[in-house]
Amino acid sequence: MATKRLRASSEEADLTRADSLAREIFSDVANKWALLIIEFLGEGTLRFSELRNEVEGISHKMLTQNLRMLERNGLVERNVHPTVPPRVEYTLTESGRALRGTIDGMCAWTRQYLGHIEASRRRFDT
Amino acid sequence: MATKRLRASSEEADLTRADSLAREIFSDVANKWALLIIEFLGEGTLRFSELRNEVEGISHKMLTQNLRMLERNGLVERNVHPTVPPRVEYTLTESGRALRGTIDGMCAWTRQYLGHIEASRRRFDT
């Protein structure tokens, strides 16, 4: 099954190790800010301050934190231009672009079911 | 573009309303536990206690909270069997199954880049 290595139980030692790593990665990546950053980064290259403006509502701190995490996991590449004032640019790596494909799917899903969801909420909130 | 309604700026009033709703939905759904619940729910039907066992590490409270949220947004259907002891079953709705497709993509991505990520982490942590 597609989700085998995200499931809880497994007999083989190697698989349980892969499982726990997969869960760890999933926990890192599957959060609002990380997904939004990847989405807005898109195909292009953005400076820190540009990202800050694009991803509305994110704080300086959250942006740096998530960028470090994404860099550590090899999803974004960080390029420092040794100018003054400094200029730091971020771009998606190959794996980052690959993940972005699935995030696009989530965005498309959101748009597609916007009406359904709004209606369902109204029904529920009574 | 695919993510138009998740981006920050928009001139049209209707679109900004749709935007903020989309962002709200995205914030609801794009979290670790919600995605894992949807993934494990899969095509089948699971009881509360079964879900609790499947989704390793989730607390009673987080499970109920996320299930309520998903029910409110119309992604899962909640069926209460009036027996004693009570039996409550959860299944994905059509929109839930649709979203699950994209989550499968994320899981596949995790498996595919497991090695890349592990290596990148080691490089970074020095």
Place this chain on the structure above:
DNA sequence: CCGAATCCACAACGATACTG
């Protein structure tokens, strides 16, 4: 068995200030 409510520890987060 399921769910709601309470309490509270601790992490997340924002604001601020300071460096290169």
Place this chain on the structure above:
DNA sequence: CAGTATCGTTGTGGATTCGG
């Protein structure tokens, strides 16, 4: 401009309990 550090607050989330 970009990043780190600190601090104070908020709020998430676990443990527990009670009720249906």
